[in-house]
Amino acid sequence: MQNNKNTLRWWQYGVVYQVYPRSFKDTNRDGIGDLKGVIEKLDYLRELGVQAVWLSPFYPSPMVDFGYDVADYCGVDPMFGSLEDFDTLVKEAHLRGLKIIIDWVPNHTSDQHDWFKESRSSRDNPKRDWYIWRDPAPGGGFPNNWGSVFGGPAWTFDPHTEQYYLHQFVSEQPELNWRNPELRAAMYETLRFWLRRGVDGFRMDVIGMILKDEQLRDNPPNPHANPHAPANDIFGRLLTTYNMDQDDVHSIIREIRAVLDEFDDRCAIGELWGELPRWVRYYGENGNGLHLPFNFRLMWEPWQAEAMRRSVDSLESALPPFAWPNYVLGNHDQPRLASRFGGQPQARLAAMMLLTLRGTPTLYYGDEIGMENGIIPPEKIQDPQGKNLGAERTRDVCRTPMQWDDSPFAGFSSVEPWLPVEAGYASRNIKAQDAEPASMLNLYRRLLQMRQESPALHSGGYEALTVSAENCFVYRRQVQGEIRIAALNFSSETRQVAIPGQKRGTVLLSTNMDRQETVDLGALVLRPFEGVLLAPEA
Numbered sequence: 395m396q397n398n399k400n401t402l403r404w405w406q407y408g409v410v411y412q413v414y415p416r417s418f419k420d421t422n423r424d425g426i427g428d429l430k431g432v433i434e435k436l437d438y439l440r441e442l443g444v445q446a447v448w449l450s451p452f453y454p455s456p457m458v459d460f461g462y463d464v465a466d467y468c469g470v471d472p473m474f475g476s477l478e479d480f481d482t483l484v485k486e487a488h489l490r491g492l493k494i495i496i497d498w499v500p501n502h503t504s505d506q507h508d509w510f511k512e513s514r515s516s517r518d519n520p521k522r523d524w525y526i527w528r529d530p531a532p533g534g535g536f537p538n539n540w541g542s543v544f545g546g547p548a549w550t551f552d553p554h555t556e557q558y559y560l561h562q563f564v565s566e567q568p569e570l571n572w573r574n575p576e577l578r579a580a581m582y583e584t585l586r587f588w589l590r591r592g593v594d595g596f597r598m599d600v601i602g603m604i605l606k607d608e609q610l611r612d613n614p615p616n617p618h619a620n621p622h623a624p625a626n627d628i629f630g631r632l633l634t635t636y637n638m639d640q641d642d643v644h645s646i647i648r649e650i651r652a653v654l655d656e657f658d659d660r661c662a663i664g665e666l667w668g669e670l671p672r673w674v675r676y677y678g679e680n681g682n683g684l685h686l687p688f689n690f691r692l693m694w695e696p697w698q699a700e701a702m703r704r705s706v707d708s709l710e711s712a713l714p715p716f717a718w719p720n721y722v723l724g725n726h727d728q729p730r731l732a733s734r735f736g737g738q739p740q741a742r743l744a745a746m747m748l749l750t751l752r753g754t755p756t757l758y759y760g761d762e763i764g765m766e767n768g769i770i771p772p773e774k775i776q777d778p779q780g781k782n783l784g785a786e787r788t789r790d791v792c793r794t795p796m797q798w799d800d801s802p803f804a805g806f807s808s809v810e811p812w813l814p815v816e817a818g819y820a821s822r823n824i825k826a827q828d829a830e831p832a833s834m835l836n837l838y839r840r841l842l843q844m845r846q847e848s849p850a851l852h853s854g855g856y857e858a859l860t861v862s863a864e865n866c867f868v869y870r871r872q873v874q875g876e877i878r879i880a881a882l883n884f885s886s887e888t889r890q891v892a893i894p895g896q897k898r899g900t901v902l903l904s905t906n907m908d909r910q911e912t913v914d915l916g917a918l919v920l921r922p923f924e925g926v927l928l929a930p931e932a
Contacts, residue, residue, distance in 0.1 A: 402852070402853060403659065403661075403685075404445060404446070404493055404594075404659065404661075405446065405493075405595065405661040405663075405685055405686065405718075405754060406718050406753075406754060407445075407846075407852045407853065408444070408445030408446050408493065408754065409443070409444045409445055409446070409749070409754070409755050409756075409757060409842060409845070410444065410445075410446045410447075410448050410495065410663075410754065410755070410756040410757065411439060411442070411444040411446065411447050411448065411756075411757045411759065412448045412450065412725060412726070412756060412757065412758045412759060413432055413447055413448065413449050413450065413759050414427075414450045414726050414759060414793055415427050415428065415429065415431070415432060415449055415450060415452050415474055416450075416460060416461075416793070416812060417759070417793050417794060417795045417796055417806070417811075417812075417813065418431055418432055418435065418759060418796050418806075419431025419432065419434055419435055419796065419798070419806060420795075420806055420807035420808075420809075420811065421434060423807065423808055423809050424473070424809070425807050425809050425810055425811045425812050426473055426474075426811070426812050427474075427795075427796075427806070428473065428474045428475050428479075429452060429470065429474050429475040429479040429480055429482075429483050430475055430479055432447070432449070432483055433479070433482060433483050433486055436483075436486055436487055436490055436492065437490070438824070439492060440490045440491065440492060441839075442762065442838065442839060442842065443838075443839055443842030443843055443845075443846065444492070444757065444842065445491070445492065445493060446492065446493035446494070446495055446594065446595070447487060447492055447493070447494055447495065448495040448496070448497070448597050448663075448756070449494070449495070449496050449497065450497050450726055451464065451496075451497045451499060452470055452471060452474040452475075452480070452496075453465070453466060453467060453469060453470070453471060453499075454466040454469045454470070454471045454472075455471055455504055456504055456506050456566065457471075457473075458504070458564050458566045458567070458778060459563060459564055459566075459567060459778055460776070460777075461497075462497075462499055462502075462563070462567070462599060463502070463503070463504035463505075463506075463563075463564070463566055463567045464499050464502075464503050464504055464507065465503070465504040465506045465507050466507065466508075467498075467499075467503075467581075467584035467587070468584060468587045468588075480591070481591060481592075484591060484592040484593065485592075488592065493594035493595065493661075494592070494593055494594050494595075495593070495594060495595040495596065495597055495661065495663065496588060496593055496595075496596060496597070497596070497597050497598075497599055498584070498585065498588075498596040498597070498598050498599065499599045500570065500572075500581055500598060500599065500601065500604050500650075501562070501569060501570065501599060501600045501601075501603050501604050502561065502562070502563060502567040502568060502569045502570060503567070503568060503570065504566060504567065505565075505566045505567070505568055506566075509521055509524055509525075509580075510525060510568050513525045513527075513568075514552055514554065514555060514559070515554075516555065517555050517557070523571055523574050523577075524570060524571055524574055524576070524577040524580075525559055525560075525568050525569065525570060525571055526559060526560040526568075526569050526570075526571050526606070526610075527552075527555070527557045527558070527559050527560075528549075528557060528558050528560070528610065529556075529557055529558075530551070530556075530557075530558065536548075536549045536558060537549060537558055537560075537610060538610050538611065538612050538613075539612045539613060539628070539632065540560075540562065540610075540612075540613060540628070540629075540632070540636075540637055541627070541628025541629035541630075541631070541632060542561060542562055542563060542564070542565075542628070542629055543562055543563050543629050543779070544563055544564050544778050544779050544782045544783065545624065545626040545627055545628075545629075545779075545782035545783045546626050546628065546782065547628060548560055548561060548562050548628075548629070548637075549561070550565040560606075560610075562603065562629070562637065563778075564778050569606075570604070572604045572605050572646055573605070573608070578646065578649065582649070582650070582653045585650070585653050585654070586653065586656070589653075589654070589656075589657045589660060593660075594659070594660060594661060595654075595660050595661030595662065595663060595685075596654075596661075596662060596663065597663045597664075597665065597688075598650070598662065598663065598664045598665060598684075599665055600665050601647070601664035601665055601666060601676075601684070602638055602639045602643065602664070602665075602666045602667070602668065602676070603637065603638045604643065604646065605640045605642060605643040605646060606636065606637055606640065607635075607636035607637070607640060609636075610636065611635075611636045612636070613632040613633055613634065613635050613636050613637060614632065614633050614635055615631065615632060615633070616630065616631055616632050616633045619631045619632075624783050624784055626782065626783070627783060638667075638668075639668050639672055644675060644676070644678070644683065647664075647676060647678070647683045647684060648678060648682055648683060650662065651678065651682055651683055651684070661685045661686065662683075662684045662685050662686070663684065663685065663686045663687075663688060664676055664684040664686070664687045664688060665688050666687045666688055667690065670708060670709065670712045671712070673687060673689075674687075674712050674713065674714070674717065677713075677714065677716070677717040680716065681716035681717065685718070686718065686720045686754060687720075688720065688722055688756070689709060689719065689720050689721055689722060689753075690722050691705045691708075691709065692705055692706070692721055692722075692723060692747075692748075693722060693723055693724070693728060693734075697735050697736060697740060697884060698865060698884060699865045699866050699867035699882065699883075699884040699885075700865075700867075702747065702867050702882075702884070703858055703867045703869075706751060706856070706858070706869075707858055710752070710856055718753060718754065719751070719752055719753030719754070720753045720754040720755070720756065721748055721751055721753060721754075721755055721756070722755075722756045723744055723748050723758075723761070724757070724758035724761050724792070725756075725758050725792075726758070726789065726792060726793055727789055727792075728789075728792060729767050729791060729792055730760075730761070730765055730766050730767045730791065730792050731744060731758070731761050732761075732764045732765065732766045733766045733767040733791075738764050738834065739905075739922070739923035740923055741761070741764050741834065742764075742834060742837055742905040742906075742923070742925070743882055743883070743884065743905055743923050743924070743925045745761075745762075745834070745837060745838055745841060745905070746837075746841060746880065746882065746903075746905050746925040746927065747867070747880070747882055747925070749838075749841040749842065749845050749851075750841070750845070750851055750871065750878070750880045750927060751856065751869075752854065752855065752856040752871065757838075758792075759796055760796055760797065762834065762835055762838040763797060763822050763823065763824060763827050763833075763834055763835050764822055764834040765794070765797060765816055765822060766816060766817075766818060766822070767791035767792065767816075768790065768791050768792075768793075768794035768813060768814060768815070768816045768817075769791075769814065769816075769817055770785070770788060770790045770791060770813065770814065771814075772785050774790075774813070774814060775788050775790055776788075776790050776812065776813065777789045777790045777793075790813055793813060794813050794814065794815060794816045795807070795811045795813065795815050795816075797815065797816065797819040797822055797823040797824065798823060798824050798825065799823050799824065799825040799826075800819065800820045800821075800823055800825065800826060803815055804816075804819040804823060805823065805824075805825070831907065832906065832907035832908060833907075836907065837905060837907055840903055840907070841903070844902065844903065844927065848871075848876065848878055849873050849874055849876050850871040850872055850873050850876040850877060850878040851871055851878055853873050854871040854872045854873035854876070854878070855871065855872055855873065856869060856870075856871060857869060857870045857871075857872070859879070859893060859894055860894065861891050861892060861893065861894070862892065863883075863889040863890060863891040863892070863920075864885065864889065865883065865884045865885040865889070866881065866882060866883050866884065866885070866889050866891055866920065867880075867881075867882045867884065868880065868881045868882070868891060868893060877929070877930055878902075878927060878928065878929060879893060879896070879899070879915075879927070879928040879929075879930060880925065880926075880927055880928075881893065881918060881920060881925065881926050881928060882920075882925040883920035883921070883922065883923060883924050883925065884923070885922065885923070886922045886923065887922055888919060888920065888921055888922060889919075889920045890917055890918065890919055890920075891917075891918045891919075891920055892915075892916045892917065892918070893915040893916070893918060893928075893930075896915040896916075896930040896931075897914070897915060897916065897930075897931065898912060898913065898914060898915060898930070898931045899912070899913060899915045899928045899929055899930035899931055900912050900913075900928065900929045900931075901913055901926050901927070901928060902926075902927045902928065902929055903926065903927045904924060904925070904926045904927075905923070905924055905925045905926070906921065906924055909926065913928075915928070915930060
């Protein structure tokens with residue numbers, strides 16, 4: 395499938411950059427990042443070369459799950475600033491040509507949300523059915539066997555009304571009942587609130603979980619469950635047959651999309667998992683679903699070229715003609731890219747792959763300087779997943795403060811931040827890498843620049859090339875006569891690659907940032923963990 399930039403929407407040719415506001419930049423000396431900090435760094439993001447900024451939640455919240463427990467969908471928590479600050483952020487971003495995407499959390503609210511306070515006040519309250527309440531099982535006990543993602547059962551008993559309410563995360567995150575039309579209408583109004591303020595799109599949290607089996611049937615056992623998981627990991631011991639990805643969720647997805655389509659040029663992104671045949675349905679039958687169901691498949695592939703190629707080829711084969719691919723290698727829920735794939739050389743190669751594949755890439759703050767997992771002492775763990783399921787499951791490791799310089803708190807704040815700064819910040823920071831021509835930061839800048847300037851990279855088709863060199867992933871991007879070839883060596887050893895159908899070409903960029911030369915494409919030498927971007931001769 396080939397396009398040109400003039401026919402593509404911003405969310406197709408652009409690159410999305412995720413900001414975790416708590417950890418990006420603190421401007422009021424409380425150790426927590428804020429919206430003014432994002433405003434302060436908009437020029438950095440524009441110069442980096444991204445086109446859209448996705449903000450993780452900043453809503454009023456008790457912060458049990460750091461903003462994913464929403465107490466008010468139409469406000470800004472004072473720790474992050476004010477609605478006026480948000481409006482300024484949108485205005486300043488748009489002046490710089492940047493789009494703003496915000497998180498929308500449709501599956502659950504905080505138990506401090508006014509809706510839930512009303513719902514739990516009595517069984518006959520008008521908002522009772524806005525949440526999922528059930529009587530105890532016959533003989534007492536939970537209504538079904540479902541577990542919480544964060545450990546323990548997915549049900550909490552409310553003694554006041556003598557029923558259980560459902561929560562698939564912490565107990566302070568009661569689940570909304572999307573089968574109730576009044577609730578749906580109220581949630582759509584929360585979308586319109588932000589769309590009217592100029593928001594360009596939404597990343598929709600766990601969107602595939604919003605609808606549950608109408609009968610709330612027990613989930614079957616998971617035959618692939620981790621036998622060494624903590625005893626309270628009920629969620630992991632069960633298949634998600636009845637609590638996720640229900641067939642009738644797609645009618646609701648179409649309704650959500652219709653709300654966005656009331657406004658010009660907005661984008662719906664969804665957090666989703668599942669096997670390809672079911673995942674791809676979230677695009678809609680004719681493109682009337684999500685614009686971009688998030689594709690996390692590369693994130694947990696083994697560090698092997700064949701595994702990466704197989705994942706990309708499978709996705710390309712599964713997509714209907716109207717669907718646009720996308721790739722994600724890091725976010726606020728997973729270990730850092732550089733730590734997960736084995737080190738800085740691997741992270742550089744992953745960057746080239748992410749930014750040269752067909753489709754929309756999403757970057758996670760700090761990956762552009764190779765940030766690694768933070769070391770979080772047990773007494774400083776903040777994440778409820780880590781507190782409930784053990785230190786090895788904490789997501790705090792990927793949420794440490796952004797590293798702007800080598801000052802005591804990495805330029806993030808002038809006081810001790812909410813999480814410890816990552817150990818290598820003295821050299822892994824924006825200021826240091828800005829001055830180093832071959833740094834990770836400058837590799838990202840060059841890749842982002844080339845992606846925007848090259849029609850083949852931002853608009854071209856994708857074709858995997860078969861090579862005999864072991865552990866190498868090679869593919870061609872082509873449109874309107876322009877060809878670019880990415881050759882990626884996933885091995886820790888030097889490889890010689892013969893690129894089929896090509897004789898000579900120019901190395902436009904190496905992940906080592908030290909090659910620009912004409913080469914024999916029948917005997918292309920790739921150093922350990924090196925990737926090169928090539929322009930073959932006609």
